[in-house]
Amino acid sequence: MVAQDARDFQYRARVEDSDGRTYHVPCKTARGTDDSMARRSIRARDLPDNGPGSGWYRCLPEPPPARRVTGDIRADYAVVGAGICGCSVARRLGELRPDASIALVDAARLGHGTSGRNAGFLLDHHSHGGVDHLETARKNDRLSAAGTSWLRELVRDHQIRCQWSDWGRVYVAATPAGLDALAGVGSGFDALAVDWQRLGRDAVTRLTGSGYYLAGIRAGGSALVQPAAMMRGLGTSLPANVELYEDSPVHEIDTRGGYRLVCPEGVIATGTVILCTHVAAGRMGVASARVVPVATFASLTEPLSDHQAAMLGNGSEFGLLPAHPNGSTVRLTRDRRILMRNSLRYSRTGRYSTALIEEMAAVHRRSIAARWPDLGDVAFTGTWGGVLGFTRNEGAVFGQFRDGLFALVSPDAAPMTRGAIGGKLLAELICGHDSDLLRVMLSVPAAARIPPDPLLRLLVNRRLGRSSP
Numbered sequence: 396m397v398a399q400d401a402r403d404f405q406y407r408a409r410v411e412d413s414d415g416r417t418y419h420v421p422c423k424t425a426r427g428t429d430d431s432m433a434r435r436s437i438r439a440r441d442l443p444d445n446g447p448g449s450g451w452y453r454c455l456p457e458p459p460p461a462r463r464v465t466g467d468i469r470a471d472y473a474v475v476g477a478g479i480c481g482c483s484v485a486r487r488l489g490e491l492r493p494d495a496s497i498a499l500v501d502a503a504r505l506g507h508g509t510s511g512r513n514a515g516f517l518l519d520h521h522s523h524g525g526v527d528h529l530e531t532a533r534k535n536d537r538l539s540a541a542g543t544s545w546l547r548e549l550v551r552d553h554q555i556r557c558q559w560s561d562w563g564r565v566y567v568a569a570t571p572a573g574l575d576a577l578a579g580v581g582s583g584f585d586a587l588a589v590d591w592q593r594l595g596r597d598a599v600t601r602l603t604g605s606g607y608y609l610a611g612i613r614a615g616g617s618a619l620v621q622p623a624a625m626m627r628g629l630g631t632s633l634p635a636n637v638e639l640y641e642d643s644p645v646h647e648i649d650t651r652g653g654y655r656l657v658c659p660e661g662v663i664a665t666g667t668v669i670l671c672t673h674v675a676a677g678r679m680g681v682a683s684a685r686v687v688p689v690a691t692f693a694s695l696t697e698p699l700s701d702h703q704a705a706m707l708g709n710g711s712e713f714g715l716l717p718a719h720p721n722g723s724t725v726r727l728t729r730d731r732r733i734l735m736r737n738s739l740r741y742s743r744t745g746r747y748s749t750a751l752i753e754e755m756a757a758v759h760r761r762s763i764a765a766r767w768p769d770l771g772d773v774a775f776t777g778t779w780g781g782v783l784g785f786t787r788n789e790g791a792v793f794g795q796f797r798d799g800l801f802a803l804v805s806p807d808a809a810p811m812t813r814g815a816i817g818g819k820l821l822a823e824l825i826c827g828h829d830s831d832l833l834r835v836m837l838s839v840p841a842a843a844r845i846p847p848d849p850l851l852r853l854l855v856n857r858r859l860g861r862s863s864p
């Protein structure tokens with residue numbers, strides 16, 4: 396199964412099967428590449444700044460002090476970005492190349508980035524009403540389901556305490572537009588052969604304790620987690636040959652003779668770089684005109700009292716996804732907190748002012764009160780923002796972008812699970828391993844080009860319209 400190193404392949408990966416037959420798998424090499432990739436030095440403009448820690452992160456104990464990049468470090472592989480994509484690439488590289496050294500470097504603490512500040516749905520499938528690209532959606536579903544299974548194994552094997560739950564998910568509608576979108580969710584599930592069950596208004600009221608919703612659709616096969624806890628657990632259970640460096644922003648990647656990753660207090664020299672910096676990859680010249688950055692916001696409450704929790708239905712937890720893209724994601728967590736996520740805004744920088752976070756906290760408070768009128772003043776552990784990436788065609792940013800430089804961005808539906816499996820498969824591609832799943836990944840079309848700003852901003856804002864609570 397093992398073939399030569401994928402750095403030797405320019406546009407097609409040559410792989411060998413177990414009988415020694417050789418064939419070529421098209422690699423997304425160079426697709427999504429922008430001019431800056433040909434430069435001698437790649438500068439990271441607008442380093443990430445997610446602002447205050449998420450509510451999830453605040454629930455965790457203080458981590459031990461970070462190991463930073465200091466002085467001169469040499470590594471066989473350097474992975475930039477320790478979100479779900481970077482952690483997955485680094486883990487799999489560590490497993491497949493036990494004698495190699497792997498540096499995993501992040502600008503912040505692990506669990507602080509988007510992978511630790513999301514709504515905690517690990518999805519086998521996801522769409523907001525309908526399926527636009529059926530073939531691609533089928534492939535992405537297969538990848539996402541494999542991602543969920545792999546994460547389930549890792550959480551179990553490493554005993555990661557992250558409130559993992561197989562409760563599943565319920566898509567909900569609260570308006571006529573939401574009901575239309577809910578019908579689209581059902582027909583999308585039919586097209587993809589996903590089992591689902593319609594819930595009438597009473598059933599959703601029993602489940603949530605709220606009469607706010609008109610109907611729902613229940614589907615299984617996904618998981619719910621405390622995302623910051625899962626990310627921290629994934630970080631502390633990496634193979635021994637993976638060294639994690641945090642609080643070490645990579646300002647510049649010098650490409651003259653191998654790669655030199657320049658951080659404020661030191662440099663990592665390496666032959667192979669894997670960029671897993673999410674939408675920031677665009678600012679480093681990878682897929683800059685292919686992924687649309689959209690910010691969304693969430694609040695997590697303090698644990699509810701027995702009296703308050705009794706207002707939220709007859710179960711101990713739930714996870715609701717909006718059928719309509721402008722709706723709200725709502726969870727009752729296992730430790731009895733409410734998670735409220737809504738509001739979408741075009742966001743190139745991913746930076747949020749204090750005033751905006753306060754505005755979002757007020758929106759979330761109103762959203763909670765609309766569902767449970769007696770809980771409008773429940774205390775929040777935190778309110779925060781983060782950026783989602785979207786493509787025009789549910790396409791991929793995956794593969795080799797110049798000699799020795801690979802990248803992975805996980806946009807669109809189910810990015811956590813698709814990012815996890817995408818990271819695993821990218822490491823396998825780099826090490827020359829072939830599999831059916833890698834071929835599925837490689838057959839997903841490359842993310843299509845998007846228009847530049849200010850046209851993009853205009854188009855996206857028009858499409859998003861007003862986010863409804």
Ligand SMILES: Cc1cc2nc3c(=O)[nH]c(=O)nc-3n(C[C@H](O)[C@H](O)[C@H](O)COP(=O)(O)OP(=O)(O)OC[C@H]3O[C@@H](n4cnc5c(N)ncnc54)[C@H](O)[C@@H]3O)c2cc1C
Pocket residue numbers: 439442443475476477478479480481500501502503507508509510511512513514515516517518643644645646671672673674675691692693736780781782783784803804805806808809810811812814
């Ligand atoms: C509020 C919210 C709710 C969401 N809910 C869900 C959900 O329920 N389910 C789901 O699947 N997805 C959800 N998402 C989306 C999902 O979290 C992201 O798509 C996913 O985490 C992206 O993973 P990643 O590894 O690509 O990026 P990230 O997790 O963002 O990791 C990239 C890392 O790169 C680092 N980095 C960037 N530039 C540099 C640099 N120059 N030097 C060093 N490090 C750098 C960053 O610090 C960051 O840690 C949600 C997102 C938000 C904001």
